Amino acid sequence: MSLESEVPVAEEAVSRETAAECVDVAIVGAGTAGCLMANLLQEAGANCVLIEKSRGLGGRCSRRRVSIAAPSSGQLSRKRNKNSLSNSQNETTQLSIDLGAASFSPESIKHKTLEDRIHNWQEAGILTSWRYQTCHFGFEVFEPFEEPTHGLTALPSMNTWHKHMAAGVKQITACRVCQIEKVSSVWYLYDEEGELIVMANKVVITSPAEQTLGLLTASGLFEESLEYQRVKAASEMSLGQYVCAIETPSLLDHRVGVYQGGHGILAKATRLSHKGILHETANHNIDKDIWMLESNYQWAKAQEQEGVSQEEAALELVQAFCSQFAIHDPVRILTSHYWRLARHKMGSDTGPSYILDTDSNLGICGDWLDSGDIAGALNSAQSLFNVMNQKFISDELNQQEERA
Numbered sequence: 190m191s192l193e194s195e196v197p198v199a200e201e202a203v204s205r206e207t208a209a210e211c212v213d214v215a216i217v218g219a220g221t222a223g224c225l226m227a228n229l230l231q232e233a234g235a236n237c238v239l240i241e242k243s244r245g246l247g248g249r250c251s252r253r254r255v256s257i258a259a260p261s262s263g264q265l266s267r268k269r270n271k272n273s274l275s276n277s278q279n280e281t282t283q284l285s286i287d288l289g290a291a292s293f294s295p296e297s298i299k300h301k302t303l304e305d306r307i308h309n310w311q312e313a314g315i316l317t318s319w320r321y322q323t324c325h326f327g328f329e330v331f332e333p334f335e336e337p338t339h340g341l342t343a344l345p346s347m348n349t350w351h352k353h354m355a356a357g358v359k360q361i362t363a364c365r366v367c368q369i370e371k372v373s374s375v376w377y378l379y380d381e382e383g384e385l386i387v388m389a390n391k392v393v394i395t396s397p398a399e400q401t402l403g404l405l406t407a408s409g410l411f412e413e414s415l416e417y418q419r420v421k422a423a424s425e426m427s428l429g430q431y432v433c434a435i436e437t438p439s440l441l442d443h444r445v446g447v448y449q450g451g452h453g454i455l456a457k458a459t460r461l462s463h464k465g466i467l468h469e470t471a472n473h474n475i476d477k478d479i480w481m482l483e484s485n486y487q488w489a490k491a492q493e494q495e496g497v498s499q500e501e502a503a504l505e506l507v508q509a510f511c512s513q514f515a516i517h518d519p520v521r522i523l524t525s526h527y528w529r530l531a532r533h534k535m536g537s538d539t540g541p542s543y544i545l546d547t548d549s550n551l552g553i554c555g556d557w558l559d560s561g562d563i564a565g566a567l568n569s570a571q572s573l574f575n576v577m578n579q580k581f582i583s584d585e586l587n588q589q590e591e592r593a
């Protein structure tokens with residue numbers, strides 16, 4: 190087994206100077222909730238900016254470029270594109286793979302307008318329906334299968350969708366918002382060095398609960414309020430997860446897209462090459478089985494407490510997978526990662542799926558305020574947008590139009 194070095198992903202960004210103006214809304218975080226919020230605000234005519242601490246968009250739907258061995262010459266596609274580069278000298282192919290969520294269930298979407306928006310993205314080919322067979326780990330291969338699972342995905346990786354949602358919106362990436370301050374009626378957002386990033390009339394925070402709490406605390410906001418207590422309680426409910434992508438020489442039961450449940454270490458194994466067959470170019474260029482292994486949360490917590498490194502944890506995940514399926518040939522680790530804030534454990538919070546302080550024009554949304562998954566992030570952003578739109582955006586835009 191070998192650990193491959195990761196190829197950095199360059200994403201589109203604008204310079205600070207371009208954004209150092211006073212915008213209507215500054216959105217902190219460009220995951221699913223942040224990108225949907227940007228999409229909705231832009232459509233409503235608001236001037237907004239997305240600020241993301243990572244280099245690319247997507248958050249827990251981000252991707253990573255990995256190198257896999259090139260397919261045998263007989264299967265090489267004559268048509269090559271930027272997503273699939275073959276190099277005849279070192280015989281490797283670069284692929285974008287999902288490092289976090291690979292798909293989501295549209296069934297728990299709560300807003301009709303959001304359902305319609307998702308439907309439009311499907312029609313436009315931004316989201317693709319993915320049907321896959323899910324099996325319990327250790328399932329007897331010849332037993333009858335359950336109904337296939339229906340999810341939505343984006344190709345070649347989930348953050349293609351995020352880039353689409355945020356297209357046309359100003360983006361500042363590789364920039365962590367460390368403090369926000371309201372002076373008079375304007376919000377000032379600062380980075381790690383205390384440099385001003387942008388000024389805004391309204392701020393929407395979309396980071397996971399723990400990071401939101403850090404930002405509110407550093408900014409001295411909401412102190413002792415019910416909202417602060419809500420964020421604080423939620424910040425204690427995050428679950429960590431190790432993930433590891435592997436390339437296996439032998440193909441497992443080709444009908445299975447996802448193995449899930451019933452294993453002491455592995456929570457889920459997703460056949461990303463199965464997702465790849467939806468993608469025409471990938472279909473021509475992959476002849477390997479590529480799996481994304483996800484650890485279960487209790488095991489991840491124990492590893493973190495013991496100080497186990499990401500690489501050691503990845504090796505254990507691979508060993509668990511290989512012994513589960515009696516794989517004896519060498520398996521290549523393509524990449525691994527530790528998501529410290531992978532998932533949100535749902536607790537007893539029954540409040541609305543957003544937080545909005547109308548006095549200060551500060552909103553908060555994200556998966557942790559709803560169902561803790563992609564549908565939850567979407568529902569939360571849509572709910573916050575609906576209230577903001579009612580309360581001030583429409584009014585202000587109307588006023589602007591009247592003034593003009």
Ligand SMILES: Cc1cc2nc3c(=O)[nH]c(=O)nc-3n(C[C@H](O)[C@H](O)[C@H](O)COP(=O)(O)OP(=O)(O)OC[C@H]3O[C@@H](n4cnc5c(N)ncnc54)[C@H](O)[C@@H]3O)c2cc1C
Nearest residue numbers: 218220221222242248249290366396531555556562563566
């Ligand atoms: C391995 C894995 C597998 C998963 N599988 C599934 C699945 O199959 N189906 C499903 O529905 N869900 C799945 N999920 C959960 C899903 O990915 C999340 O629920 C969803 O992506 C959360 O979106 P979000 O916008 O609320 O948060 P995030 O995606 O976390 O976005 C928040 C963004 O804010 C940024 N940020 C944080 N602090 C700052 C700051 N101070 N300044 C600037 N930027 C900041 C972060 O970098 C991040 O990009 C999975 C998650 C993981 C980790």
